[in-house]
Amino acid sequence: MNALRFLCILGILSAASALHGQFGGFDLGKALDTAKSVGKVAKGVAGIGPEEERVIGGSVAVEIAGTYGGLVRDEKIMRRVNLIGRTLAGFSDRPGLNWRFAVLASDTVNAFSAPSGYVFITRGLYRMAADDDALAAVLAHEIAHITARHALKIVARGELFAGGSSLATTYSGDARKAQAQLQQFDLGVKEITETLFTKGFDPQTEYEADRIGRDLATVTGYSRDGLRLMLQRLEQRSAGDPKQVFSTHPPLADRIKRLQ
Amino acid sequence: MKIPLLVATAALLATSAQAAYSPGGTAYTKRFETALLAEPSPLAKALARISYAHKLKIEEVRGAWLRVSEGKTTGWVFAGNLAEQKPAENKGLDGLPVAASETSATAAARPLAPAAADYADRRGLAQARSDVEWMEHTSDGVTNDQVQAFRQAQKKGEFQ
Numbered sequence: 001m002n003a004l005r006f007l008c009i010l011g012i013l014s015a016a017s018a019l020h021g022q023f024g025g026f027d028l029g030k031a032l033d034t035a036k037s038v039g040k041v042a043k044g045v046a047g048i049g050p051e052e053e054r055v056i057g058g059s060v061a062v063e064i065a066g067t068y069g070g071l072v073r074d075e076k077i078m079r080r081v082n083l084i085g086r087t088l089a090g091f092s093d094r095p096g097l098n099w100r101f102a103v104l105a106s107d108t109v110n111a112f113s114a115p116s117g118y119v120f121i122t123r124g125l126y127r128m129a130a131d132d133d134a135l136a137a138v139l140a141h142e143i144a145h146i147t148a149r150h151a152l153k154i155v156a157r158g159e160l161f162a163g164g165s166s167l168a169t170t171y172s173g174d175a176r177k178a179q180a181q182l183q184q185f186d187l188g189v190k191e192i193t194e195t196l197f198t199k200g201f202d203p204q205t206e207y208e209a210d211r212i213g214r215d216l217a218t219v220t221g222y223s224r225d226g227l228r229l230m231l232q233r234l235e236q237r238s239a240g241d242p243k244q245v246f247s248t249h250p251p252l253a254d255r256i257k258r259l260q
Numbered sequence: 261m262k263i264p265l266l267v268a269t270a271a272l273l274a275t276s277a278q279a280a281y282s283p284g285g286t287a288y289t290k291r292f293e294t295a296l297l298a299e300p301s302p303l304a305k306a307l308a309r310i311s312y313a314h315k316l317k318i319e320e321v322r323g324a325w326l327r328v329s330e331g332k333t334t335g336w337v338f339a340g341n342l343a344e345q346k347p348a349e350n351k352g353l354d355g356l357p358v359a360a361s362e363t364s365a366t367a368a369a370r371p372l373a374p375a376a377a378d379y380a381d382r383r384g385l386a387q388a389r390s391d392v393e394w395m396e397h398t399s400d401g402v403t404n405d406q407v408q409a410f411r412q413a414q415k416k417g418e419f420q
Contacts, residue, residue, distance in 0.1 A: 051373075058376025058392065066388030071395060078395075082402040083410045090407065091340030091417060093290055093347065098369050100399035102391075118392070132414075149348075182382070189379065219324060219340045221416040 048152050050116075056189065057116030060151065063193045064112050064120050069105040072123055077103055084132060085119060085139045091220050093147045101139065109234060112196055113142040115151050128233060136217050137226030144212035150205050151192050203250040207258055214259060228259040281318055281326055287342040289314045294342070296335025300325035302418040307335045313347050324420055338418035369400040 048056070065071060078101075085101035097117035104112075107124040114120075119142045121135075129135040145151065195201060201209075210227060218224040235252040249255070281287060290313070295306040300322055310316070310330060316337075320327035324339050372393055380389035411417045 054370065054373040055375045055379075058373045059379040061372075061392045061395075062376065062380040062383070062385050062388045065391040065395075066383075066385045070387060071391045073394065075398065078398045079402060082399050083407060086402065086407045087411050087414070087416050090411075093343050093345075095291060098396075098400075100395050102395040102399070118395070186379070186382070221414075221420045 048149075048156065053116045053152065056152065056155070056192070057114045057118055059189045060114035060192050060196070061118040061120075063189065064114060064118070064196070065104070067193070067197060068108070068112075068120070068122060072103040072105050072126075074103075077126070081121065081126075081135070081139070084136050085143070088136060088140050088216055088220050088222075089117070089143050092143050092216055097146070099143075109237070111138050111142050113145045113151070115146060115149070117146060119143060119146070128237070129230065130233075133217075133223035133226040134230045134233075136220070136222040137213065137230050140213035140217040140220075140222075141209050141227060142213075143216060144209040145201075145205075148208060148212060150201060150209065151196070154192050154195055155188050200249060203254070206250050206255065210255055210259060225259075228256055231256045231259070281321055281339060281342075281344070283318055283320055285318045287316050287318055287326065287328060287337075287339075287344060288346045289316065289341075290343040290347050291341065294337060296328065296333060296337060298335065300327075300336040300338075302338070304336065308333045315346070316342070324418075340417055369396070371396055 081101040081103060086099050089095065089097070089099040094117075099117040099119070101119045101121075103126050104120050104122045106122040108122050109124040109128060111119070111121045111125055119139060121129075121138055121142070125138060126135070129138060200206070214224060214227050217226055223229075231252050235256065238252060289310050292312055294310045294314075296308045296310060297304040298307050299305075310333075314330060316328040316330050318326050319329055319334065325336050326339055326342065327334065327336050328342075329335075372389070377389060380386065380392075412419045
């Protein structure tokens, strides 16, 4: 999808969010004029401001919870992952986000994040994290995806195809077009979730998250080797069933080698 | 396709090659306010407070603590409270930079964006929406004071 078009639509939705607070309801029509000006300034990942990021992040978080069996609703586990997660996130490059951490009710071994501060770890991976160092290593990797805006770059990547014109000027208050714009937004979210669930980030992006996450865990006071040791444990497990372990990530051996 | 890939690879290599903090180098503040302390200790007196995204000169490195200066002001900061690179500028819907206060860790927790809730309803993901709202509510139940107490008890961050 054309990134600028996606960002324009996102502007509509974000503006609608603001209007929701003012008028107590979702009024797409009233948001359209605001969206026209949003379209003129939306450029690449820098054009995705905090409000737009909240809309994308919340939508992606809903998809993650819906795809991976919902959440483990255990207050003790939630407290542990949030204490460790927020201890780490407070020293990340974006300490001011609303950081939230949860465990997905899935026995696959994986972890996910969504823009604006949502971090998920599956029950299968949570059980394999033997101690706080291992859990911190996984959470720090996901925090790194958010602070480096990796998911947002998926929708920002097509900026060059947008040319110099503002597509927002083609929009109107027409209900049929508004519906089409919502469908475009949904496709943008789908691009992100397909990357998270199926295609995976490109290897360099994962290596970058490994490096940033390891440095974050280290400066916070968790083991520098936490991620490497965790990946080695997963590598042993994956010998029997490789598709169940970080199936959307680069080969574990490559990641382990780079962390040595 | 090859050129963007090469550029991306070069950028990653440059990032990877960036040296850790060292005397003579620079670092940036990443919070609404960063205290420069009299000693390398979380309980030391604050000598000055520096606002968001300011460039600081590194004078000395002692473990996880840096002695930094800005002009004539000098003090100690825990390395985790600084960034190697200048924080990205956040822009709001009007395209202008958002207030630095929105980068504060004390910013109020906010619920699922209404447009994201509408997305969930449109996609028939009512249970998933309920899960995410529960996640937000439960996570926000862990207060900043509790996180700070956890850090102190576990000897993490500036309490190492």
